[in-house]
Amino acid sequence: MNNKIDLKIQNGYTLETGSLIDESIATFKKTFLISGVAMILLILLFAIIYGTLFAVFYGFSDFTSTMTQLQTSQSSTTGLLTTVIVTTLTSGFFAPVTAGFIHANHLAKNNQEIGINVFFDFYKSKFFKDIFISFLILGLTTSILNAALVLINLEFLSYIVQSIIGLLTVFTLPLIIYGNQNFENAIIKSVQLFFKQPILIFVALLLAVIGMLLGIFALCIGIIFTFPYYYSMVYAIYNQAIGFEEKSVIDEIGQEEI
Template sequence: MNQTQERLHDIEKNGYQIDFANVFNHAFENYKKIALYAGLVLFIFTFLFVILIGTSLVSVIGITAMTRELTPEKLKIENLSESNFLFVGSLSLIVSCLFSPFQAAFLKMAHCGDRDEEFHISDLFSYYKIPYLKEIIISSFLISTISFVQGTLLSYVHLELLGKVITYFISYITLLAIPLIIFGDLKAIEAIKHSILIIFKQPFVILGLIVVAFIGSLVGFIGCCIGVFFTLPFLYSMNYAIYSAIVGIDIQEIE
């Protein structure tokens, strides 16, 4: 049994204590170290992704058809045909799964910042390799599928707001699944299970930290929306700080 498994076993039996102020300060100090680099990465890759998707859609269906079909009204679930619904749902799941290892790299960036280590561009793709790739994709697929299915079903019965609340709740209780995979070397199902267990041990403190981080990340919308790319990394720093405070990081497991 490695250090992470021992800690998780202890948490399961005895719970844990977490200090709001200490975790917030840790997250903020970490954020200051990675904000500029992470913001530039997010901005550049988002820009390139939008260009790629836009170019692909124009080349496949044409700009006129794209403008006509990709309207908010036509993209509502109740207005989608069965084939379009399956296409949109499948595309969303694929994109979510393919980009989840990339998002996981920002947690590694936070870890490098915490240890004052250099983070290289190549590290952004460090989790697109076995064994991390398989477990991250399985975890993302399961979480995204459950969220999508329940959201779709509730939307059909005109309970969209409840569907969104449940989607946010699922994201919240699985918050630590990816850190448990990349830092704790857990399998996808184990990581999801332990993430839920950990969150339910101290739900209100962790929720408070996430809400504060979310509000902080939205500050970037003030004045110039580009700023959000540089405030969004605060969420990754908070995720890292919460995991570090509760589970801790065994350096030997991730090197």
């Protein structure tokens, strides 16, 4: 697989927007219900964790006053440092779930059973270390750049920074879980692969974001079920750009522990 990836980096690959849309929609149709349930569980888990931490550190005696103080302190050095640490750790902690959303599409494409456990299986997989460290690095990089933008009063550019990093590293997780790359190689090779087809990848992911946001029109809560479409597109891009061996270790996820 390493040779195949290196050849793609050296010689490039082809992408077709229409084919990417068709493939991503096909797998999304098979996964959106279970992915939506997983999203609801994650939202509840996220709310419990952050609610508990908030109660421990600040209490709920005066919620409005506390939130006002937090917003005011976000531009301070201490506030920015806290934001960097929390964002970095959160990014690393939830990265295996992101890998699970991507992998759900692989299972759907191969007509394999998809259970709610799929979204959490990577916490106990051999890929966990590289998944966690890769997103720890990316989260830290993004947070530091965003903090720097706040300090120079250009925080409105933070979304652009996040988007650029997201584009450059779109192959990172698939390279780890399907290409057996370590975190360092996955990040580096993701950047190299992106620049082989930057415009088509940008257009494909932009369409995915638009498709994802359509859920807002379904009483707003519909986005819970359309949000995973982004990962369907990420999977389609990797599948079309790199592809898979006839039989890989990851295909046996339901037969033996990852």
